[in-house]
Amino acid sequence: MKRKLRMGMVGGGKDAFIGAVHRIAAFMDGKIELVCGAFSINPEISRQSAEELFVAPDRVYADYEEMITKESQLPEGERMDFLTVVTPNFLHFAPAKMALENGFDVVIEKPMTVTLEEAKELKAVVEKTGRTLCLTHTYSGYPMVKQAKAMVKEGHFGKIRKIVVEYPQGWLSRLSEREGNAGAAWRADPKKSGLSLVMGDIGTHAAHLAEYVSGLKITELCADLSTLVEGRVLDDDGSVLLRFDNGAKGVLMASQISAGEENAVRIRIYGENGGLEWANEDPNNLIVKMLDQPRQLYRTGNAYTAPYTLSSFATHNTRIPAGHPEGLLEAFANIYRNFAATASAKREGRTPSPEELDFPTVDDGVRGMAFVQNVVASNASNEKWTKFEM
Ligand code: NAD
Known part of the structure; x- marks a missing residue:
């Protein structure tokens, strides 16, 4: 890609644990930027989180539905490319499905859903839309x-x-x-x-x-x-x-x-x-x-x-180089980097390399x-x- 991939987030506000880890991982290679979010169940915390992260006020949304709807109406050069879902488990399926159906790729936390039925439905949506879904099973990134x-x-x-x-x-x-x-x-x-x-x-x-x-x-x-x-x-x-x-x-x-x-x-x-x-x-x-x-x-x-x-x-x-400790943040960043390389390759009509394709997918989520x-x-x-x- 000749530009950074644009990331939106649902969850991951100041009141959250793993959202900040996702941002460190996503930003580590300089290939991803955060452009929008519905960062918290609490609108004031979402607003404050966005301010601290330098997200433009008009790209902070009341909820994921508004975010996906409004982002899909923006010109191609501005709208987000993918949505990161870092909410509690029961709030994974609906935003992921809606994002995929509106043309966005998805990075999603584990467990992918709360039921096997939802997981299978999400797999069907990934297959139908041809979009990329990355599941953050951290330890596979080391x-x-x-x-x-x-x-x-x-x-x-x-x-x-x-x-x-x-x-x-x-x-x-x-x-x-x-x-x-x-x-x-x-x-x-x-x-x-x-x-x-x-x-x-x-x-x-x-x-x-x-x-x-x-x-x-x-x-x-x-x-x-x-x-x-x-x-x-x-x-x-x-x-x-x-x-x-x-x-x-x-x-x-x-x-x-x-x-x-x-x-x-x-x-x-x-x-x-x-x-x-x-x-x-x-x-x-x-x-x-x-x-x-x-x-x-x-x-x-x-x-x-x-x-x-x-x-x-x-x-x-x-x-x-050897001897300088690499840890969980780098492993997490490896998952993001491989996902971003694959998503970019697909957008450019290029075949990703086996190393780029090496990140957990919707199939791992179903399993x-x-x-x-x-x-x-x-x-x-x-x-x-x-x-x-x-
Ligand atoms: P958390 O409770 O710390 O944070 C949840 C966040 O989601 C908060 O910001 C909350 O306000 C927000 N939220 C809740 N409902 C929302 C809504 N309707 N709209 C927008 N935001 C909403 O939870 P956490 O520990 O960050 O976990 C989040 C997910 O990440 C879970 O599915 C968890 O299993 C997973 N997780 C994975 C790893 C890993 O190693 N890969 C580690 C920790 C957590």
């Missing part, structure tokens, strides 16, 4: 996660047999939803959050990471969900046994009552010849453990030579919602194994 995926794909570990993925957090160890924490309050409300708190909020990240790195699909599962904080309506802890489409077995743990934990995402994958380990709290390291060999440490940003050469997907998503629904069904069932229905 260079060493890309390297792990590439090594599994090239058969470095042999046939994959075992996948262990964990996402423990401790921030819901108390009844924070009744103690004035707005983010906890909507997450703990089934109408706003969905069928499961822990699986929608963080289990979807873990399931996506397992499928993304392994290249495998979950086919069956056996789930145990619990509400361990008294007075909470939805679950806050879950363990799931997994079976994958190549016969591999897996374990997924997602927990928001793991007191003292921060965001301890970790994945271990074992094949016939060896395994790998990656952890969000040490993201520039990929530990490779081969049978009968000393342990190896692959690090972001190195120019290793064969046979240790880093994959083009890892280097494409690396920004700075995420299917994961939540299947986990909840398995937890409620007396059958040991539940087929992963889509």
Whole structure:
């Protein structure tokens, strides 16, 4: 593109958590600018947020419907190109659908919707409109996660047999939803959050990471969900046994009552010849453990030579020389950069490269919602194994 892509936002005001992270990520490469928004449920907070972000007052809208309607009436050289949806879960589907139907691309937070039906409908709209939808599964944006995926794909570990993925957090160890924490309050409300708190909020990240790195699909599962904080309506802890489409077995743990934990995402994958380990709290390291060999440490940003050469997907998503820490903001920015490159390529009639196309899409969103629904069904069932229905 000969110009920046123009971004609009629904949610992400001064009263929000993740919206600011989206802006840092979107702006990091200088290819995106913020032009409009309906930034908050509270119009005054939305107005103040816009002022601080230097968004023109006439591009601050009362709600997403007004924003999409009025933006579509602006001349092509002015109107937004894509909408970022960073509202609570129950307010993802409607703005995303309306934006796509009005010719805008979409960046949307996970879980993509609150039901599988909505997710499938959104996929149908993406297919009908031909627009681009990017789902922000943050952890898939790290260079060493890309390297792990590439090594599994090239058969470095042999046939994959075992996948262990964990996402423990401790921030819901108390009844924070009744103690004035707005983010906890909507997450703990089934109408706003969905069928499961822990699986929608963080289990979807873990399931996506397992499928993304392994290249495998979950086919069956056996789930145990619990509400361990008294007075909470939805679950806050879950363990799931997994079976994958190549016969591999897996374990997924997602927990928001793991007191003292921060965001301890970790994945271990074992094949016939060896395994790998990656952890969000040490993201520039990929530990490779081969049978009968000393342990190896692959690090972001190195120019290793064969046979240790880093994959083009890892280097494409690396920004700075080795040893300077890259973290979550850069991983998030990688997702935006790949989305922006793909959206721009499509607008220019160019075919995006495989590296540019490497970001989570509406298909991942549908699988995420299917994961939540299947986990909840398995937890409620007396059958040991539940087929992963889509
Ligand atoms: P939050 O409660 O901190 O912020 C929600 C924002 O949406 C607020 O600005 C609120 O005013 C606004 N909002 C609510 N209703 C609105 C409406 N009708 N119109 C306009 N704005 C409205 O929530 P959050 O923690 O920022 O989470 C938002 C979404 O991001 C959730 O779906 C969550 O699951 C997801 N999330 C993803 C990650 C990740 O790692 N990818 C991390 C955190 C949150």
